[in-house]
Amino acid sequence: MATWWEQTNYTGTSSINKDAPRLLVVAFDFGTTYSGYAFSFRDDPLRIQSNQGWIAGSDQLISLKTPTCVLLNQRQEFDSFGFEAENKFADLAEDNKHHGWLLFRRFKMILHNNENLSRSTTVEDINGKSMPALTVFTMAIRYLKDHFLEALNKQKTGIEDKDIQYVITVPALWNDKAKQFMREAAEKAGIAKTQLKLSFEPEAASIWCQTISTDIKESLTRSGKQYMVIDLGGGTADISVHEKQIDDTLKELHKASGGPWGGTIVDDNFIEWVTKIIGKSTMQRFKDEQMEDYFQLLREFEIKKRNIKTDSTGNITFRLPASLKYLYRKDNRDTLKDRIVAMGLSDVVKYNGDKLRVDASVIKQWFEPPIYNVIQHVQQILSKPNMQKVETIILVGGFGECKYAQDILKKAMHDRKIFIPEEPGLVVLKGAVRFGHFQEIVRSRIMTHTYGIGVVGEYDEQEYQNAGEVSFHRDRNFVDIVVFDIIIRAGDETSIGKVITKGPYVPSALHTTHFVIYTTETFDPKFVTDQGCKQIGMLTVSHANGRCQDDNPLMASFIFGDTELYVKAVNIRTKEEFSTYIDCL
Structure with a gap:
């Protein structure tokens, strides 16, 4: 059951420090249809290496990635991944020996816009048999990690695992549940939390395009230039808009958006x-x-x-x-x-x-439904008053390699420059590697949602009448209403690592307090029960030594702008700190 607080009116902001760079960065592009990895060393970060040895089983299909397919044996143990998984299952089926084997393909889309996503969510194989999705994702990430480490060891570099920064790419339009799900799968796959960063896919593409030497470089790399990135992948189209800053960092101008319009x-x-x-x-x-x-x-x-x-x-x-x-x-x-x-x-x-x-x-x-959905969405963004200086559109992603998609977008956006980098299907991967080396390159992001916590507000008859079914406590003529205490609003620009501190809050119980976090797409929600408001997680704080609730006032800090939301609470009296990434699952 949710717990609420009374609140006073102190707020403040500060920033957090970045970790020291590691000796090597490896990025995993975990796609709907294809996956791969690339890496580079700190002393030569732009010399990016990728695996060249994915064997398709077909001389016709040349791919620097391998299908996102996981094959489990009859004991539901991991057997193989990628082309190898597809080919082995096909061989088993040819000999009618595939019964009891499980082949999972294109399962990443289960994370897209799934409000019911949890650790117990299941995913079906090609024959409709279910397994916990977290298990399947973990197996896939572990395979990519082990494959990379094996390739690295062949170079005899002397690099140890603790020297590696891992980056996993995710769609920028994913909700908090999906991002946390991917992080937990990576941690279960053996990647330490302190060595893992998530990178937004269109943002990674934007980062890599800053390094490209072409005739269009002037439209991308000069201070003040604004441009759009369209990442057309297998499952989704992921769209963002950036402006190059005078200090060579990138500022997001429009919140990440898109939809299930992939190849x-x-x-x-x-x-x-x-x-x-x-x-x-x-x-x-x-x-x-x-x-x-x-x-x-x-x-x-x-x-x-x-x-x-x-x-x-x-x-x-x-x-x-x-x-x-x-x-x-x-x-x-x-x-x-x-x-x-x-x-x-x-x-x-x-x-x-x-x-x-x-x-x-x-x-x-067959191409028209996804492409025209993308065009309609992009035109809506570019029609906004603050988007009029966006002159260039960068098209990347596996589906972005499709000539027909390129041609249609160029025709529809004839008043903008359409730039298609070399090997558009690898741009996100390379940009994620660069992001791992220079995480401060992204200066700010636009919030896609309003975030806040539920607090006990003073009774206001007019507000109460408009609140609908709100949680409240009535004591004779006194009514407490659970209001949406806004921390940051949808559409607000926030710098990376920005900390917003609010409080002090008086705990509602003597020994334990649960900071319950809510989110909504609404700009100015009033109550936690407003339409569209969702509880996404909580931070639990213990304070066992007080004689009464007033003995343990709490300050709450919310760290925004990163790919995930981080929350910290401090007991003012004892100075004890509690912090976590919000548990959305």
Whole structure:
């Protein structure tokens, strides 16, 4: 049960110190579809190394990342990750030995906008079998960490684990629950809390673009220049706006935003389209019985997807696996050619041998939902009065490599310069490494939510009538109402490490106080029960030596601007301190 306090009106601000830089920084880009890592040493931070050895099992698909896939054996123990996991599961399925094995793919999206996320949240494998999501995330991060350490040891650098700064990239639009979930998974994977930082993906891209020497450098690196970063990933589109400061730091101008508009939507549209032709039962058998061919079909589409352009015309050829044709013939009386004619697709789809030739106009339709959602959202941001000086848009991310997405965005944003860095799918990863070395490079961020704590406010009849179902205590003619005591508001700019201190608070119990933290997107909430207000966590403070509650007044400090919210409480009488990252799970 929540506990509330009376409050006096002292507030103040200060700042916190940064940790000393470590000898090496490694960043893990944990993506919806692909993951990878990169690292560099303190004495040469821009010489960033990444793993070049991900084996796709296909000569056609060249990737500097590996699929975000986790394979568990029949005892629910970790077996493999990435391409290796996909290939091994496909081999097992080919021999009908995959029963009891679990393959988890694209599970990162379970963290997106999930208000019910908790440590007990589960995630399903490709056959619908559940496992605790925290376990699966932990296995994935542990694999990336161990793979990196093995690669590092081959260099014989003498670097010990305590010398390493770990960075994990996360979407800037994630809520506090998702960020904490990722942090806890990393800690369970063996990364010490003091060695771990979370880096916002579009922010990391912005940081790396400051190092690029190109003709457009003037639009990015000169003091006062404002620009937008669009990180088009597999699962989400993550958007932020920055201004370069005179001291070479970055200032955020608009709160991070975006949505579930990533490249996996295009993949899903492709599979849904093929399924309409061959039928649901045949597609399900194809996935179940010919897993290797199914993965190969997806990998081939990944190659085609990257090269579709707005001026692409004629037919795009896809090779249908022989196993798929065989299953279709077993399940259906008509031929594929007959099915295509019956569906009225003969003008845009041709089938001959093992080749399915699809008109480019059909394929482009698969791209439209996510891309046009991004365009609409970006235009809304740029239409705001304080965004008129934003001249340049940087496009990065795996889906940002897609030529069609690039072309459509350039056409829609013709009044802005669209800059696409070399290897846009690795820009976030490289920027996260640089962030690990120079964490002070981000000067300020815009708050996406209003934060506060619940306190007992004095009775005001008018406010009480407007409060709805509020928590209160009535004693004859005296009423206490639980109000939303605002610490910082949505839209406020806050410097990194800014500390806001409020109090003193009088505990409501003799021995223990629970600082209950609330958040909302509303700018000026009045009560903790206002629509949209959510309890996100608490800090518990012990004060056992007082004779009464007034003996232990408490000051509360909230540290904002970092990728996570940190809270500290101090007992004024005993000087005892309590602090934690807010437990949102």
